[in-house]
Amino acid sequence: MKILVINAGSSSLKYQLYDMTDESVLASGRVERIGMDSSIVTHEATGKPEMRSVSEILEHTIAVRRVLDILVDPVNGVIGSIGDIDAVGHRVVHGGEAFKQSVLVTQEVKLEIRRLFDLAPLHNPAHLMGIAAVETNLPEVPQVVVFDTAFHQTMPRESYLYAIPMVLYRRHKVRRYGFHGTSHAYVSAQAATYLQSPLESLKMVSCHIGNGASCTAIKDGQSFDTSMGMTPLEGLMMGTRSGDLDPAVVPFVMNKEDLSVSEVNSMLNKHSGLQAISGLSSDMREVTEAMSDGDKNAKLAFDMYAYRIRKYIGAYAAAMNGIDTLVFTAGVGENSSVLRQAVCDGLTFLGIELDDKRNNERRKDVRTISTDSSRVKVLVVPTNEELLIARDTFEIVQRQLQTQ
């Protein structure tokens, strides 16, 4: 079975084509600047050189059409005909409280995604455009949606509610949802397989540290708590996001600096985090480099960043009454040995002992970076959200075929 995985943004669309017989990627690419006359399509078929083309792609339907054309192209393509695509899986950022797992796209599902526009105004509309675009181009092909929030729907009320008037939850669904769910689900399952222990038996904290960053406490095989909240702004310090702060800072600063709602939103989401403290960059690599050159602000940014992660790990160990597995994943988590070390060095009381040599090794597979005697296993697990979307899609479509 061949599955096309799509991640549609408002003016971009990323795709990967999987062959599910061996979970191999046949091709991947992206369409950028949708809606302009100079849209860029970048496509790479496994084993062939990358190709780029610039053309006018005014909307998502045409973008999907272009992707399909390239996939069946005699030179750069990887499949004989469009009919070879058996299913399409979509990433959807917000599933609200309605979606606790991935589902087959139906009329009701689309309506529900639309109802969630309020909670994810930048993402869900684009995802829905992607779904409609596939529908137009491949009307017979089943589609599945995989939600970033779904994995965290197992959080108990004590984790997901804010201590503010309950009427806000009832009226506007103001609560914590958490994000990066697909990644946390994927790496926790990978870690359990690697450790050869059932996930249900582990008390795990997974740290997805990329441009956005979140920690999740995984207990009994489920998300018990996660650091992002109603929006991806809560929790850890990130590249350009502030993470946790006293909410009273917001009205105070709005008043002092005469800021509007959108200005303060932009300040916290785009002008804070590593960028704000280092004054240099939102990129951890650049911050680490500047730090090793003796830049004081970069050092402060790095220390704050690591400190927040450490605090969350400690808090989640307390929340679960223990921790036996710590997982690092995503861009920074997988690649920055300096950060992993800074985080773990202060957690020896929990039974975390990092093995310097293992930590500094550069590899692409799942690996242990703690010492053999470390009470808590510390792992680096490369994330692969697209593969999880492909797997979920495969499973759901298979089940659908069997019941027919």
Place this chain on the structure above:
Amino acid sequence: MTVRRTGVIGIGTMGQGIAEMLAYKGLDVYVVEQSPEKLEAGLGQIELSLDKQIEKWALTQAEKKLVLNRIHPLERLEQLADCDIVIETITEELDAKKEIFERLDQIFDASVILASNTSTLSLTELASVTKHPERVIGTHFVYPVSKIDMVEIVRGLKTSDDTFERTKHFIEEVTNKKGVMVFESPGFITTRLICLFINEALHVLEEGVASADDIDSAMRIGYSFQHGPFEMADRFGLDSVLAALERMFREYGELKYRPSIVLKKMVRAGHRGVKSGIGFFQYDKDGDRI
């Protein structure tokens, strides 16, 4: 109709705001001015305005670049031909506007909407110089364009339902502003009411009832205005307020629109408000009150 390319003719204060807002919303904006110098000055102002937003954390450097890249200066009106909607925002002079509309009518095929950002002039009269008056409409944006999410959509006598619907869709769906339908009438809703408000405040000042500062405080704090009537007038430009009042006075013939003597005197003295650094209050070059 999905609008992707828009034309803005004239980038004075309002044109800058409209072009910047449209580009920020992701549209390609083609701008035309009378002279290369004015064009350059206008674009410079847009960049300055974006820089000010960066200072307020509303924008990032990357976003600023994206916005600027979507604004394309053109030399001649004829080069606008590809646009889906054209907004004219030159100075509020009927003859100059008529001339532009006559030319625009010849350049664009009949499906393209020709909008004027006029606040007081007659759309019907502007449309009268075109062969397709049904596609002429008014879109009255309010200053500052990026912050005020309301546009008066003005129907002239011959503006078609289709033109109105398409314009309303453009305003509400593309620019995310509330579109209010107004039938042609001098000053529409906003200018008519706010100019009377300012004019009455001027009378209160003239009569020695209270100082400008106190009148502003009373209205600002008492009735939740962002600025009191005098600072508001300074920000609009006292000359613009005077011109609007004079036009309404002529059109309606009612005394209540007769501009206050103080206002006339201020304009004659060159105290035009924020743009000249002094009006009822003083301002620095960023437009902040000193």
